[in-house]
Amino acid sequence: MTALPPTKHLDLELDDGAGWLTVWFNDPARRNPLSAARAADLIRLAAHLQDRGDIRGVVFRGRGGVFSAGGDLKAFQQVFQGGADREAVLAASLEGGRMFRAIAGLPQFTVMLIEGAAMAGGLGLAACGDLVIAEAGARFSLSETRIGLTPAQIAPYLVARLGMVAARRLMLTGTVMTADRARELGLVDEIATGQAGIGAALARAREDLRPAAPGAVAAIKAQLARMPLQDDAARMQTAAESFAGRMLSDEGREGIAAFFEKRAASWAVSGDGGDIDAAG
Numbered sequence: 001m002t003a004l005p006p007t008k009h010l011d012l013e014l015d016d017g018a019g020w021l022t023v024w025f026n027d028p029a030r031r032n033p034l035s036a037a038r039a040a041d042l043i044r045l046a047a048h049l050q051d052r053g054d055i056r057g058v059v060f061r062g063r064g065g066v067f068s069a070g071g072d073l074k075a076f077q078q079v080f081q082g083g084a085d086r087e088a089v090l091a092a093s094l095e096g097g098r099m100f101r102a103i104a105g106l107p108q109f110t111v112m113l114i115e116g117a118a119m120a121g122g123l124g125l126a127a128c129g130d131l132v133i134a135e136a137g138a139r140f141s142l143s144e145t146r147i148g149l150t151p152a153q154i155a156p157y158l159v160a161r162l163g164m165v166a167a168r169r170l171m172l173t174g175t176v177m178t179a180d181r182a183r184e185l186g187l188v189d190e191i192a193t194g195q196a197g198i199g200a201a202l203a204r205a206r207e208d209l210r211p212a213a214p215g216a217v218a219a220i221k222a223q224l225a226r227m228p229l230q231d232d233a234a235r236m237q238t239a240a241e242s243f244a245g246r247m248l249s250d251e252g253r254e255g256i257a258a259f260f261e262k263r264a265a266s267w268a269v270s271g272d273g274g275d276i277d278a279a280g
Contacts, residue, residue: 005048009038011063012045018206019056021049021108028064033072034121036092039099046102056214057206058106060129061113070120070143071096096121097153104128104157105225107218109209113198114138114179114188124154127161127187130221133201134179134188146174160228162186211268213251 004012004021011024023045025032032038049055062068103110103125112118112129117139126132126140134140142158144151151158151171158167166185170177182188192201209217223242227235246252251267258265 005044007041009041021055022059025062031066031069032062035072042099043102049106057109059111066116067114067118068122070122111205119143127157132188133190136191136193138179140182141176142170143174215251
């Protein structure tokens with residue numbers, strides 16, 4: 001089994017039997033900010049996960065009952081407003097953009113588990129997930145405009161998740177939302193009450209994913225990521241290549257054979273990940 005990369009700013013818990021990884025933000029005293037060091041750890045982890053076909057799902061959550069308060073405002077004040085030049089600020093923003101892109105581009109099924117609060121960049125990270133589960137008391141806000149900043153790197157992911165109208169309103173006003181309101185807008189998929197409810201929601205997520213072939217999940221995620229940048233011809237070509245790749249893959253052969261033999265496919269029985277190959 002390949003070892004996970006060492007991370008100082010993330011705690012990693014791998015359930016080998018189920019093929020699920022839990023990624024904990026581990027600075028609850030500061031409300032788990034998305035510091036430069038934590039972003040770097042997330043980028044390294046995401047690169048590693050591209051080749052981990054044995055890991056089927058990844059859960060992101062925060063220690064101390066809080067998901068993330070977003071960017072490290074203390075660092076912003078001390079570094080950027082303390083004399084850093086424009087190039088340094090640009091570089092930091094681009095690194096944040098790479099972090100969001102890396103998490104959104106994971107081939108695994110991703111679950112964002114929101115407890116306490118998901119603010120600013122924390123909300124942006126939530127929008128990158130395939131499934132967002134919120135504890136009933138969680139709060140959400142894109143607070144950047146209220147402190148004179150913009151949710152710039154977050155914007156594409158929020159628009160993709162919510163659509164332009166709802167995303168625009170949230171980004172412009174910085175309003176604080178309850179979990180119920182976030183679900184109404186489409187940011188949250190499921191609300192759980194207490195730790196028992198969270199555990200049940202995570203168990204359902206695992207069970208829902210179990211029959212899905214890992215390579216097929218990776219392939220459709222890759223196709224969906226390309227769609228906004230493609231014209232009709234390119235979309236059709238990408239779809240055809242994806243379908244052909246899947247049809248001729250070992251997973252495709254196994255899945256169709258299992259259907260006709262009236263049995264569960266191998267990945268659904270064992271929970272093993274198999275090879276993730278977005279290209280087929």
